[in-house]
Amino acid sequence: MSEPVIFCDRLFVDLGGMTVLQGLSISVYNGDFLAVLGPNGGGKTTLLRVILGLEKPTSGTVTVFGAPPGIASHRIGYVPQRLFFDREFPISAWEVVMMGRLSRRKLLQRYGRADREKATEALEITGVAGIRNRRIGALSGGELQRVLIARALASEPELLLLDEPTASVDPEMKSTIYDLLERLRERHTIVLVTHDTGTIARHVSRIACLNCTLEMHEKGSTLGRKTLDSLYRYPVDVVEHLDAGGAKPDEHHDHA
Amino acid sequence: MPDILHFEFMRNALFAAILSSVACGIIGTYVVVRKIGFISGGIAHTAFGGIGLGYYLGVNPLVGIIPFSLAAALGIGLLTRKAKVAEDTAIGAFWAAGMAIGVILIGLTPGYAPNLFSYLFGNILTVPSADLKLILMLDLMIALMVWLFSKEFLAISFDEEYARISGLKTVALDLLMLCLIALTVVIMVRVVGIVMVIALLTIPAAVARSFSRTLHGMMVLAIAFSVMFSIAGLWLSWVFDVASGATIILVASFVFLVTSLIKASRFRMAH
Numbered sequence: 316m317s318e319p320v321i322f323c324d325r326l327f328v329d330l331g332g333m334t335v336l337q338g339l340s341i342s343v344y345n346g347d348f349l350a351v352l353g354p355n356g357g358g359k360t361t362l363l364r365v366i367l368g369l370e371k372p373t374s375g376t377v378t379v380f381g382a383p384p385g386i387a388s389h390r391i392g393y394v395p396q397r398l399f400f401d402r403e404f405p406i407s408a409w410e411v412v413m414m415g416r417l418s419r420r421k422l423l424q425r426y427g428r429a430d431r432e433k434a435t436e437a438l439e440i441t442g443v444a445g446i447r448n449r450r451i452g453a454l455s456g457g458e459l460q461r462v463l464i465a466r467a468l469a470s471e472p473e474l475l476l477l478d479e480p481t482a483s484v485d486p487e488m489k490s491t492i493y494d495l496l497e498r499l500r501e502r503h504t505i506v507l508v509t510h511d512t513g514t515i516a517r518h519v520s521r522i523a524c525l526n527c528t529l530e531m532h533e534k535g536s537t538l539g540r541k542t543l544d545s546l547y548r549y550p551v552d553v554v555e556h557l558d559a560g561g562a563k564p565d566e567h568h569d570h571a
Numbered sequence: 572m573p574d575i576l577h578f579e580f581m582r583n584a585l586f587a588a589i590l591s592s593v594a595c596g597i598i599g600t601y602v603v604v605r606k607i608g609f610i611s612g613g614i615a616h617t618a619f620g621g622i623g624l625g626y627y628l629g630v631n632p633l634v635g636i637i638p639f640s641l642a643a644a645l646g647i648g649l650l651t652r653k654a655k656v657a658e659d660t661a662i663g664a665f666w667a668a669g670m671a672i673g674v675i676l677i678g679l680t681p682g683y684a685p686n687l688f689s690y691l692f693g694n695i696l697t698v699p700s701a702d703l704k705l706i707l708m709l710d711l712m713i714a715l716m717v718w719l720f721s722k723e724f725l726a727i728s729f730d731e732e733y734a735r736i737s738g739l740k741t742v743a744l745d746l747l748m749l750c751l752i753a754l755t756v757v758i759m760v761r762v763v764g765i766v767m768v769i770a771l772l773t774i775p776a777a778v779a780r781s782f783s784r785t786l787h788g789m790m791v792l793a794i795a796f797s798v799m800f801s802i803a804g805l806w807l808s809w810v811f812d813v814a815s816g817a818t819i820i821l822v823a824s825f826v827f828l829v830t831s832l833i834k835a836s837r838f839r840m841a842h
Contacts, residue, residue: 367736385738393736400729400730401604403780404728405783405786406725406785410725410785417723417726417734417737420722423719450784470737
């Protein structure tokens with residue numbers, strides 16, 4: 316197999332005296348659509364932050380596109396949790412999407428026509444071209460989420476990292492976002508972090524369960540004995556997703 | 572109003588009002604959207620050390636302020652961003668130390684310190700032409716920097732983490748912005764004094780924010796509000812023969828209060 320896009324080997328991460336990731340090993344290959352599931356505080360966001368170079372591991376190896384994190388930033392599109400925004404900030408949807416072009420431009424270099432074209436294209440792909448001039452605070456949850464995905468796409472990334480893309484959007488919008496990701500996976504390697512277990516299984520190619528807290532035992536028991544055994548030894552494991560029939564898609568039980 | 576423009580000091584006051592509004596509208600916008608008003612207050616008060624230095628060395632106190640406010644900007648910025656010192660602690664330490672240095676240097680200066688009051692609380696009616704040139708230069712520098720770094724400043728203001736991921740040197744950009752705040756403080760000292768700088772750095776931009784969809788629009792509007800506050804305050808202080816800096820601040824605060832109340836009542840009606 317070719318060189319992995321993301322490679323983590325026995326990764327340990329401490330945050331504020333707490334071990335958040337314990338010996339995590341995972342490889343993501345070109346074309347993968349990986350969902351990282353797990354409870355809040357299980358280290359999902361931390362894993363993304365390590366991949367992005369925002370958090371340094373205490374020990375272990377992590378490479379992204381064969382280099383240490385933070386080097387290949389222009390090849391990664393990141394969609395953060397939308398909750399953390401100042402909704403009062405005077406910025407239009409268009410300006411947010413243009414921010415995606417930052418990694419393609421040098422300091423002091425101004426945005427040009429190519430940047431505007433890419434941003435327009437990204438807005439069209441995510442279906443929010445019509446609201447480009449609206450202030451960010453005036454957007455609905457689903458619109459904002461698609462603007463943030465457009466920002467990630469505007470940087471022409473090979474790898475897309477999404478943190479809880481369906482948290483706090485209504486169920487109808489949820490499936491719209493999954494449909495969008497379904498189309499995006501043809502061109503991008505996708506890693507998605509979520510605690511939304513219901514619908515996700517139908518869309519992704521692989522699922523990883525991540526939990527470093529003591530609850531892992533109870534949680535693990537629902538994953539079958541084989542998984543449970545490995546969860547005892549390693550708090551983190553990758554479960555190959557069998558097929559669509561194996562999962563139990565039950566949208567009404569989703570609690571976002 | 573036109574007849575009072577016969578006086579050179581009045582014309583200078585008007586120029587000072589307009590020029591200082593440009594800086595505080597642009598930089599104040601960043602201060603408000605990034606919620607770094609307290610840091611700006613810290614930089615302003617640390618600058619008192621520079622006023623003392625100016626008196627002690629017998630140079631223009633405005634020139635003495637520049638190294639002090641820049642040192643405060645870099646010092647507070649580096650301590651909180653690199654050494655992980657709590658921000659309010661770093662600000663408090665610089666704030667007090669700067670004022671202490673100022674008090675000691677003024678005490679060491681023989682004779683008494685003329686116009687000290689005007690540096691603390693501003694006196695727009697006594698701005699000499701030489702200071703106007705310095706203010707104009709600093710204005711141009713601030714505007715140029717903001718024009719050059721507009722996409723980077725927007726990024727670190729709206730989403731610092733995304734800026735960092737995009738490969739921007741966010742700490743360096745942050746320090747640069749703090750330095751621009753420091754230079755704005757230098758400009759504002761003549762108008763409202765170091766104690767009240769913080770009001771003109773925040774109020775015009777805060778009022779403008781309610782009416783703006785983009786950061787650039789907010790800057791233009793903040794400049795307009797600042798000019799309005801300054802000129803109205805200047806005129807009122809002339810009419811009632813009271814301190815100009817304080818009057819400007821009171822006009823700004825009054826408008827801020829009224830717009831906030833209107834906003835609050837609209838919010839209550841809508842919910």
